[in-house]
Amino acid sequence: MPFHLLFRNLTGHWLRSLLTILSVAVAVFLICVLHAVVTGLSRTVETASSNRLLVQSAVSLYVDLPLAYQQKLASVPGVEAICKWQWFGGRYEQDKGGFFAQFGIDPDTFAKSYPEITVTEGSYEEFQKTRTACIVGADLASKYGWKIGQTVPILGTIYQRTDGQPWQFLVAGIYESSTPTIDQQTLYFQFEYLRESLETGGAQGPDGIGVYMLKVAEGHDPVEVQRASDALFENGPQRVQTTTEAEFNRQFVTMLGDVPTLMQMVGSAVLFAIFFAVLNTMIMAGRERTKDIGILKALGFTDATTALLLIGESLLLCALGAALGAGLGVALEPAFQATVSAMMPGFGFDKDTLLLGTGLALAIGLVSGVVPGIRAARLTTVAALKEIG
C-alpha cells in the first residue's frame, strides 16, 4: 500500500484538503456542542434529588404564590423543611450585559435541604446572621473576582429600590456544588432582606413567592406529599402544582421547547451537510485521479489497493477534521461552561460526546471514501488510461 501517495494526494490539493478538514472540524465541534447540550440537560434532570419537591402556581411559573402558603404547606405530613425560592432578576452594575441568576432563599432550610452545596470560602453562619449577606457560586466569584467581605451592587429590574440605588449584597461565602443540578454561577441572598425592604417601603415589586421547595422527611413517600400538597389548594385561592425536582427541571428546560429533538434535528442537518461536502470532495478527487488509478493498476496494484487509497484519503481527511474539531471543543469547554452553566450546570464535553463527534466524522469519511473507492476498483486499467487520451 503506497501510504506516502495517500499523504501526497492530500497535500497535492492542499487548499481543498484544508477547507474540507476545516469543514469537518466545524461540524464535529457543532455536533459535540449539540450533544453536550442534550446530555447536559438530561444530566441536570437525572441527578435531581428525589426527596425535594417544588411547589409552583398551577397557572405558570411566572405567577407568584402567596406567602401565607408556607404555613399551610408545613402542615402537610412528611414535609421536613420548606425553603422559599424567589427569582430576583437583577443586573450586576459592573457588567450590565452579563447574566447570572439571583434568588432570595431561606438560609436555614436551604442549608438543610441542599447538602450538595458546600461553602468553601467565608462562612455560611455569617450568611445566616447578616440580613444583607449572600453566598455566591465559585465560578461566579472567579468570573468577577469577588472576595469575601466585598459588597456586590445589583440593580433591581423586578424589585427596584425606592431610593434609586442598587441593592448591596455582602459576600459572606463562596460555595461549590457537587451536583450538576445546582450550578456555581448563582447568587443566593436572604429572602427576608427582600421582604423587609418591600414591607418598609425601601423597595417596590411584586410580593409572593415563585417556588416553595419542600424537603420530604425520610420514610415518607414523596408522591403522597405531592398529592397532599396539591390537594391542599385544590379549591383555591390559587391552585398549585407540586412536582419532583427532576420534573421541575425538565419543565424548566422544556419551556424553551423540545430542546433535545431540536438539537438532534440541527445535528442531523449538520451531519448531512458535511457528509455531502466530504462526498463531493472525494468524488472530485476520485475523478481527478482516474489517470493515477490506471497507472497504479498498470503497474500491478490491485483493484482493492486503488479503492483503499481513496477510502484512506477520505478517512484521513475526516480524522484530521475530527481531531481539530474535538480539540477545539476541549479547548473552548471552560468558556462554554462559564456561559451556559447557569442554565445547564451539567454541560461539558465528556468522553462520550467527543467519541460521538469523532465516530460520526470517521463514519462520514468511510462512506465518502467508499463511493469513489468502488468506482476506482471497478474501473478497468484500459478505461482509466483511455479517459486521459
Added chain:
Amino acid sequence: MTDSRIDIRRLTKTYQRGGETVHVLDELDLGMEGGTFYALMGPSGSGKTTLLNMLGGLDVPDSGDVLVGDENLSQLSGNELAQWRSQNVGFVFQGFNLLPVLTARENVELPLLLTPLSKKERRAQAERALALVGLTDRMDHKPRELSGGQEQRVAIARAIATDPALILADEPTGDLDRTTANSILELLQRLNRELKKTILMVTHDPEAAGYADKVIHLDKGKLGRIEDNRKPAGAR
C-alpha cells in the same frame, strides 16, 4: 518469467461501437522471440494498442490465448494478472503517465512497493534505474519540473525498476520532438541490447520503427508483413 517468448494464438477481440461489432483483433496468430526489440505498426484502428494491452495483461481477449513465457494470460484472474504485471512487465506510455504528486525517484519506486525489497533497497534500486536513464541529478524533481524527454526517461526507469523481461511501449515518442525522440529510442535500443529486454513498441513513426529489430505490421486486426531490420539492407 524464465523465458520471454510470446505466443499469440487465434486472439480475438471485438468492441461494440454504435450498434456495430468491430473486430479489433481477428483470430490473430503471432510468435515473438524473447530478447528482441519489436515495433508494431499499422493504421489507426488496426488493433496495435489492443494487442499491446493484451500482452501486458491490461485487457482480456474474447477468445484465443496469450502466452508470455510459461504463463497463459487468458487463464489468469484480475488479481493474478496484476501480480503478473508487477513482476514481468514494464510499461512506457505516450503521455508518460507519471504521478504528478511524487518525485522522479518516488515514481520509479512505485512498482518496487509490490516487491519484498526493504525501503533502503527500493531507494537504491530506483536510483540505479534513474542513473541508467541518465537522470541522477533530477531524482528529487516532480514531473512538472522536468522536460518531456526527462519525463519519458523517468517512465522508462520506472518500467525497468523491477527488472522485467518485457517492456511494452505505446507510442513512447509520440509527444516528443525529433531529437528527444531519438534519444529515447536509443535508450530503448540500449535496454534491449545490453539488458536483453524484450521490447514491443507501438508506433506510427517509420523512423522510430527503424530502431527495432523487427517491425510487425497489423491491418484490421490481422497480421500483415513482418520486416527484419537486422538483415544487412535494413540494419542500423
